[in-house]
Amino acid sequence: MPAYLIADVVRIKDDEKMAKYRSRIAECVGRFGGKYLAAGGALEVLEGHWRPTYPVIVQFPSLDSARQFYHSADYRELKLLRQAAADTDMVLIEGK
Secondary structure, three states: OOEEEEEEEEEEOOHHHHHHHHHHHHHHHHHOOOEEEEEOOOOOOOOOOOOOOOEEEEEEOOHHHHHHHHOOHHHHHHHHHHHHHEEEEEEEEEOO
């Protein structure tokens, strides 16, 4: 069953590093069967107090493939680059 990595890029601290991350991340995600469903775009809060800044949703074929991506050697360098470039909240959710 699918899994969804949901992130919110709360604050960008280094535009240059973030641009480098963005130029390389889609290819890395794709190697693990992931595909972007949403990245930024129009946002409407329907209930509650959560106000995402720049929400991102990535679908993976399974929790296992999402975890393999997140903990992979392929993503390690990009993860460090993103963490240096931005403050991000991120969760992984199993789908149905």
